[in-house]
Amino acid sequence: MSKNAREQAVLGAVRERREKVNAAIDEDLPAQRPERLYEAARYLLEAGGKRLRPAVLLLTAEALADVEPGSTDYREFPDLTGGDVDVMSAAVSIEVIQSFTLIHDDIMDDDDLRRGVPAVHREYDTETAILAGDTLYSKAFEIMLQTGAPPERGMGAMQTLAETCTHICEGQALDVDFETRTDVLPDEYMEMVELKTAVLYAAAASIPAVLLGADDDTVEALYDYGVKAGQAFQIHDDVLDLTVPSEQLGKQRGSDLVEGKKTVISLHAAEHGVDVEDLLDADDPDEVTDADVEAAVEQLREVGSIEYARECADELVAEAKAHLDVLPDNEAHHRLEQVADYLVERGY
């Protein structure tokens, strides 16, 4: 299948689920009192987002249950032992966690834009943004508790969710720590990416297996699929930050370089003699022009750093797809392979 046909297939699958996910978000996280708090908490969720992680979760459930994609009620989804489970709640929970992390990350990184709209701490204020994130945090746990799965599986899902949140915090701490370090090793970077970004994909892919009653090997393989796909996603994100126009990114292009973020690209470039810290000499992403970014990217391209990052991402995608062998051979399984490809082929 061509890259373009694959992208269309993935985007179609994501889109088909997005409307249902959005309706479920409104059901599970309604606007309520105190109004301003829940408005702020729902603000980014309402601003858009592809709902990629919920789509991965729902597709994994469909692959495991061996049902035709899109044919089955996600709120009463057949498990592997003759019962049914609300996998949609799990999908909403993962998206709510994602939204909480974006709100707090934007405060910490002092980013102004997200999804093309002001970050929550800009639209409201820092206090409200902290509290909105904290509210989403516990709401995600409440929502994950309502899957109706047998309690031992419910506890398993809660365990994965809690550990995932801890890992995201640890990853974010490492990311901040790396900004002021010049001796970051590639392995350290990959660990940081696993913790900060990939574990949420791993949770999205493995939690449905836990909830539906799959065996431990299946749960573990799907977790590993998520880790590898998530690492590939982050590396591709780092590429996009440098190569996609700001309007399309929904935030200032090149902001990672200005903020001194370590990426596969910057680590490779530094190893190959590029003075990465002086590539974009500004204190704030708003101070750099597109021409500045273009000149910096040209230098990175010349030493092969952009190409190197693409190769890393491709390798991770191949590893991710291999882990899907535990799934039955069906359409949803095939779609999950394409999702992994899409994560490193998407234009933004």
Next chain:
Amino acid sequence: MSKNAREQAVLGAVRERREKVNAAIDEDLPAQRPERLYEAARYLLEAGGKRLRPAVLLLTAEALADVEPGSTDYREFPDLTGGDVDVMSAAVSIEVIQSFTLIHDDIMDDDDLRRGVPAVHREYDTETAILAGDTLYSKAFEIMLQTGAPPERGMGAMQTLAETCTHICEGQALDVDFETRTDVLPDEYMEMVELKTAVLYAAAASIPAVLLGADDDTVEALYDYGVKAGQAFQIHDDVLDLTVPSEQLGKQRGSDLVEGKKTVISLHAAEHGVDVEDLLDADDPDEVTDADVEAAVEQLREVGSIEYARECADELVAEAKAHLDVLPDNEAHHRLEQVADYLVERGY
């Protein structure tokens, strides 16, 4: 029993448990990588704290299981159906949540001091403090997952924990909202206090009942004990903020008045003609002297507002103690009654 003897009995019971709780915190939340993150997360827990909520949780377990207080291993605590449960993990979880809320509250209120040491966002920085709070948040859920209780009880405890966290956020949002409102009603204030402060006592008192397998009526009564005792605690805290020297409080005396916080005291005073907003005319708690605070308190005393708050707190304590009737008549039960009394008698 005299007030003094009662206080000694409570403080003795709290102290006896504190050392075990502190050791359990070190076990369940060890210093680990990334070092700076976990240092910041553990900073307030290490700075002190009475461990009142863990003590309430452990005493409730002891009262329910009808064992001699202090005689039983909290990690392998006898439940009501012949099994055993690690109630200490639940106690640690509650204290970790308390610590997370203090860290984020101090950022939101821009308070400099806590427990006599710099607030986390002062000792470290705001970014680290946000992240340290977020880490404690998920760690509390991880720790609550390790009680070893039967899964359906474990899920019940997780449900209470998640709802409690959501309520705390809602209460904090109302508290902030009230600062700029002049039409706050007493019932709204009491609801805010229930959400912001009391639910964590309610969780501490009811979660052991869930974990040990008590019936729903018992769980509910203990929850209500916690709510009433917690509301009384907060009202007494509001009195202490005005009447106790800064060194003893561990923060600037009178800070609530400067920040425009609504309390039972300020609501009563406003109703009785006091211009509460001008009582302490400063933008920052550091700008007021002890003499300023003393003059303000004198005005509040004259219209009976301080006395009124004390009466409210006493009534709530009486209601709290009545809910303990579901417990067997034993020493731990008696100690929980004394704890409620202590919450409104303590000097700081």
